[in-house]
Amino acid sequence: MSPAPDECNRIRAAMDRILASHSEHSNGALTIVALALEAQVPRNALTQRHTGLKAEFYEQVRSRGGTPDSERRLRQQVRRLKEIRAADAKEITQLKADVEALVGALHQATVENSHLHQQLADWRAHGDGGRAADADDAMNAAVVEPAVSRTGPAAVTPRPRRDPR
Template sequence: MNARSATADRDAIRAAIDRLLAGTPLRSNGSLTIVALADEANVKRHLLTHRHTDLKDDFYARVRARGHVPDNERKLRDDLNKATDRIKELITEINKLQGENDAFARIINVLELENHQLRTGTGRTGHLVALPAAHER
């Protein structure tokens, strides 16, 4: 690529930035995104993300300075909020299941102890009758 075409690309990108920020797009949907900027400047997006990163950064800085959050950033923030809410739900569910698991473990321990006492005759039997072991049936 020669210097002239790089200069022409940069000029087209700068003009596209101005049009998008003014709300007067010619070639794009007018959204304040890199995709729309590339469309508006009639350049490939990779030129903005790999070669003319200074112009991309300038575009986003000017968008933020106007108090507008770029669409892609807004979407990422929404996704993050949804993921954070889902994580909180899952943590609550995990804690509930852990509590239930602990309760079941205590119940099993008590039943094993009572079963052992019944089989060995070491505990109070009261009205309980020991059941034969599975291998005795």
């Protein structure tokens, strides 16, 4: 499809209307989409055929102290992503600390369990007069709570999942 003969003129007139805040066919946003709507041409007329006019439009927007809407949206998205990245880094640091505390608590519980098994084996080996069965029952019924500092797993609280948007 070949461009309309007056396409460049329509685009320049639309530029003037948008920059003067007198748009007739668009929302007046400082974007190529709004410029194409205002000029009543397809968007690819600006992105493929008339790239010079597109560059001229953005240059005029910047020279008047304005920032194109697309650039403003991108900057806002970059800010938001940087905030999310910082929050993620903080969460990763906390999770690493939690892992170390949990590994320590697991090690302590394993050592205590091994010690208790050794005590039971010693009791059985020394002929306790039938008390080994009672000791088995007592040990199975006992709840062994490892001594864990408040910075260990007891201090670990689940965090709600963050919305990825």
